[in-house]
């Protein structure tokens with residue numbers, strides 16, 4: 001990615017709340033990802049924490065230009081909070097729009113205080129959803145639709161669809177759609193007679209509660225393969241100690257070796 005391209009993506013996120021990075025996965029990687037999703041789905045394996053389930057899914061946090069854009073908004077210690085697969089069959093999709101972060105994040109209804117006056121936090125980017133297009137995203141096959149600029153809207157409630165200005169994001173397979181979690185979005189209707197495959201990879205600020213605590217879930221060999229970068233991506237060095245500080249190793253996010261019997265999970 002050239003400097004001009006980087007600046008353009010940053011501006012798009014600032015103006016519209018989203019951008020599309022083309023060509024982050026190869027055609028081969030998309031084929032592999034699709035096969036793995038189909039295989040897992042046939043075996044009725046839950047399509048979450050996919051980095052532990054096939055090598056190709058480890059790629060999603062190993063793409064330097066993508067990390068650069070994410071970290072530009074969420075800080076150098078931005079943390080991955082999920083890797084999910086999506087298989088959207090023909091005849092499904094459509095329906096209402098939503099914002100993300102409503103379960104453990106800043107758009108959780110129960111966390112609004114009376115003094116907030118039904119206004120969510122819009123001044124800063126707190127988290128992104130990054131969708132990998134494993135299929136081409138087209139006008140008719142269930143591609144994600146977004147409302148440009150809606151991330152600035154302070155009310156927590158989302159109006160019923162169709163919302164003025166909503167737009168289907170068309171993108172070639174191998175691209176990623178990056179959007180501010182405050183952006184109103186949802187799948188569009190898949191009427192194309194083909195299945196749409198995608199990966200959803202939410203990222204958050206290190207201090208925000210994610211959907212899952214991936215530092216506790218990631219398999220040791222997956223973490224090893226991610227090297228030094230993996231400690232940042234999975235947020236190991238930023239974990240809250242559950243022991244006395246003298247017993248805690250910040251770097252590795254676990255008890256010091258002499259206290260290893262107190263290791264959880």
Ligand SMILES: O=C(O)CCC(=O)C(=O)O
Pocket residue numbers: 086100129142143144145185186187188200
């Ligand atoms: O399936 C899609 O295109 C939208 C995904 C979505 O709404 C989400 O990840 O929150």
